[in-house]
Amino acid sequence: MLRLLLIMIALLAAPAAAQDIPVDPFSGLKMTGDWQIVMGNCIACHSPKLITQQRGTRDQWLQMIRWMQEKQNLWQFQPEVEDKILTYLAENYPPREDQRRAAVPPHLMPPNPYAPPTQQPNRETDNAGQSL
Numbered sequence: 165m166l167r168l169l170l171i172m173i174a175l176l177a178a179p180a181a182a183q184d185i186p187v188d189p190f191s192g193l194k195m196t197g198d199w200q201i202v203m204g205n206c207i208a209c210h211s212p213k214l215i216t217q218q219r220g221t222r223d224q225w226l227q228m229i230r231w232m233q234e235k236q237n238l239w240q241f242q243p244e245v246e247d248k249i250l251t252y253l254a255e256n257y258p259p260r261e262d263q264r265r266a267a268v269p270p271h272l273m274p275p276n277p278y279a280p281p282t283q284q285p286n287r288e289t290d291n292a293g294q295s296l
């Protein structure tokens with residue numbers, strides 16, 4: 165009985181422990197792993213909230229970094245620095261169940277019945293189809 169109780173306590177405590185990572189009061193980043201490398205490289209241009217509210221797989225984080233490098237003047241990283249940043253982001257800000265799903269691509273959407281007509285209306289008839 166005692167053993168069962170201990171197992172239950174351990175099971176209850178385990179997820180709590182994972183959430184007990186302290187948060188840096190300045191940046192809001194979880195203070196674990198290479199968080200200081202992320203702080204040193206990722207908060208110069210925008211609020212750290214842009215990072216902490218975002219979620220993604222390692223690959224998705226990499227795509228965001230590439231986009232910023234291409235479009236937003238983000239500097240290039242040494243491969244080992246980039247690896248540490250990606251590991252930190254993917255481990256601490258992974259995709260979530262309760263996250264808003266990604267947008268449905270336009271070609272998978274049903275036709276929009278309220279879309280404006282793509283052609284000029286036929287002016288030989290009125291809106292009810294009667295000859296003018």
Ligand code: HEC
Nearest residue numbers: 205206207208209210214215218228232236237238239249
């Ligand atoms: C050189 C400037 C710069 C640096 C440094 C920078 N970013 Fe950004 N980042 C931007 C800009 C500009 C945007 C677009 C902001 C906006 O839309 O208001 C952005 C947007 C983002 C977004 C939002 C992307 C989206 O799809 O909404 C995330 C997440 C992000 N950055 C994470 C990071 C991370 C992680 C790092 C460090 C590796 C970083 N940023 C470093 C310039 C930078």
